[in-house]
Amino acid sequence: MWYSFVEKNSAATTGASIAIVLGAGVAGGEFLVIGNAFLFALLAALAIYGMARYRGIGSETMVLAGIAVMYLFSAVTSLLQYVGSAEQLQAVVFWTFGSVDKSTWPKLAIVSLVLACTVPYLLYRAWDLNALAEGDEVAASLGVPVERSMMVMMMIASLITAVIICFTGTIGFIGLVAPHITRMVIGGDFRTLLPASGLVGALLLLSADSIARSVLAPQVLPVGIVTAFLGVPFFIYLFLRRRNA
Amino acid sequence: MTARLSVEDLTFAYRDREVLRGITFPVAAGEVLGLVGPNGCGKTTLIRCVDGMLTPSGGRVLLSGREIRTMHRREVARAMAYVPQSAGNRTSSTVFETVLMGRRPYLSWTVSPEDEEKVAKALDLLDLRGLALRKVAELSGGERQRVMIARAVVQETGVILLDEPTSNLDVCHQMAVMEVLSGLAEERGIAVVIALHDLNLAATYCHRLLVMKAGSVYGYGAPDEVLTEEMLERVYGIQAVVKRDLSAPYMVPVRPGRLQGGA
Numbered sequence: 070m071w072y073s074f075v076e077k078n079s080a081a082t083t084g085a086s087i088a089i090v091l092g093a094g095v096a097g098g099e100f101l102v103i104g105n106a107f108l109f110a111l112l113a114a115l116a117i118y119g120m121a122r123y124r125g126i127g128s129e130t131m132v133l134a135g136i137a138v139m140y141l142f143s144a145v146t147s148l149l150q151y152v153g154s155a156e157q158l159q160a161v162v163f164w165t166f167g168s169v170d171k172s173t174w175p176k177l178a179i180v181s182l183v184l185a186c187t188v189p190y191l192l193y194r195a196w197d198l199n200a201l202a203e204g205d206e207v208a209a210s211l212g213v214p215v216e217r218s219m220m221v222m223m224m225i226a227s228l229i230t231a232v233i234i235c236f237t238g239t240i241g242f243i244g245l246v247a248p249h250i251t252r253m254v255i256g257g258d259f260r261t262l263l264p265a266s267g268l269v270g271a272l273l274l275l276s277a278d279s280i281a282r283s284v285l286a287p288q289v290l291p292v293g294i295v296t297a298f299l300g301v302p303f304f305i306y307l308f309l310r311r312r313n314a
Numbered sequence: 315m316t317a318r319l320s321v322e323d324l325t326f327a328y329r330d331r332e333v334l335r336g337i338t339f340p341v342a343a344g345e346v347l348g349l350v351g352p353n354g355c356g357k358t359t360l361i362r363c364v365d366g367m368l369t370p371s372g373g374r375v376l377l378s379g380r381e382i383r384t385m386h387r388r389e390v391a392r393a394m395a396y397v398p399q400s401a402g403n404r405t406s407s408t409v410f411e412t413v414l415m416g417r418r419p420y421l422s423w424t425v426s427p428e429d430e431e432k433v434a435k436a437l438d439l440l441d442l443r444g445l446a447l448r449k450v451a452e453l454s455g456g457e458r459q460r461v462m463i464a465r466a467v468v469q470e471t472g473v474i475l476l477d478e479p480t481s482n483l484d485v486c487h488q489m490a491v492m493e494v495l496s497g498l499a500e501e502r503g504i505a506v507v508i509a510l511h512d513l514n515l516a517a518t519y520c521h522r523l524l525v526m527k528a529g530s531v532y533g534y535g536a537p538d539e540v541l542t543e544e545m546l547e548r549v550y551g552i553q554a555v556v557k558r559d560l561s562a563p564y565m566v567p568v569r570p571g572r573l574q575g576g577a
Contacts, residue, residue, distance in 0.1 A: 196418050202407075203415065206398050209367050211469070212391030212419040257406045260423070 084109030090153040107235035114227030166291030167240030198259040246300040318505035324373035341505040348520030357509040391419035394473040395466035416468035456487035
């Protein structure tokens with residue numbers, strides 16, 4: 070579901086850009102940027118939900134709708150960057166790097182609460198996810214209510230992504246690399262894949278953050294840059310190795 | 315006696331375009347029904363309507379007398395399995411994991427030793443034991459098709475629907491797949507509905523054939539009654555000779571204009 074993450078990243082960046090460049094948002098003070106990022110990430114999810122519902126739910130429809138939404142939000146962000154001042158542009162670009170620098174215990178508590186409410190449910194539905202990975206038709210024939218399940222899963226994934234992105238900015242590649250690395254190692258059973266992917270993702274982020282803090286110390290690099298430098302070559306290496314095997 | 319599967323006056327339309335009209339047929343326990351007809355005649359749509367993946371605009375589908383619309387999706391999955399046309403090439407699962415998925419309608423979260431035993435038996439039945447730990451995507455077309463049938467077997471249903479399971483296989487693997495399906499019908503009393511392109515294969519292995527033409531039923535009956543030169547000309551628009559010197563009828567197509575001279 071990496072495409073789902075990409076389009077919400079894009080939408081959250083647009084929300085943050087509106088807050089930074091126009092100073093407009095749904096919340097005030099320190100929650101101006103956070104509130105906008107969260108709202109726009111959810112808006113993206115709803116837009117895809119609407120389009121997929123109109124055209125009929127299917128993995129391909131969701132991917133195409135996600136790509137279309139991503140380009141739309143990217144265009145809005147580009148426009149805002151074009152009209153913004155140099156300082157505003159710098160602030161937007163810095164936000165897109167993503168960072169865990171501004172993490173606080175209350176923010177962590179909010180993220181933990183959302184995860185505590187949603188992850189057990191996803192684990193409970195792990196067999197449905199296993200079946201859906203085989204394709205919509207197969208899943209339906211195995212007794213999965215495909216449309217309803219995909220909608221529920223998408224809304225939960227959107228909520229989790231939105232609530233994390235709004236606090237950290239867009240830290241790329243973890244969401245793409247961690248599940249794939251985990252799947253290559255332990256297989257595709259979502260009962261173990263889901264928690265293991267979370268752990269591998271956390272481990273990757275912590276490693277990248279440690280490198281970001283030490284490589285040019287005392288200067289701290291944005292962690293999103295490090296995740297891309299580390300994660301992508303490693304992923305390509307694993308992918309090519311698997312293809313050759 | 316109630317048929318294992320009954321389709322009654324089924325109609326389906328994509329928006330304003332009617333694709334299936336008044337389709338009616340029963341399938342008894344232990345019977346193999348072949349759905350035949352030219353490309354685009356509605357075989358796949360019919361199978362998807364029967365399995366409940368598409369909602370018919372009219373008519374009804376009954377599983378052992380119960381209308382499918384009134385059943386929960388999980389109940390349907392316990393009564394009817396589906397083997398799609400091409401499957402398994404996008405999965406990263408192993409053969410064992412894929413076949414185990416057939417137990418999904420019965421599983422909550424954990425997999426019991428009984429479930430694993432059923433998977434092992436299905437792997438043996440389909441001669442897949444040696445491939446259990448291989449990735450499905452790495453298998454040949456014939457092996458992959460056997461995996462999908464094994465998954466349908468562990469679903470322990472009274473009906474199996476198959477959408478052209480032999481389309482990418484050579485004649486040897488086509489026969490192997492059909493032998494397995496015939497065996498399942500005979501030994502376990504499963505009603506098998508199978509869409510096929512190869513009329514000779516259909517006539518050899520199916521108890522009855524349903525011939526479709528442009529979304530309607532052109533003919534229904536035993537292969538001897540249905541596979542005729544007239545049907546081939548009207549439904550497929552080809553000239554052919556139907557021979558009846560073996561246990562099942564078979565057709566030999568004739569190039570246009572050569573019937574009198576060559577056949």
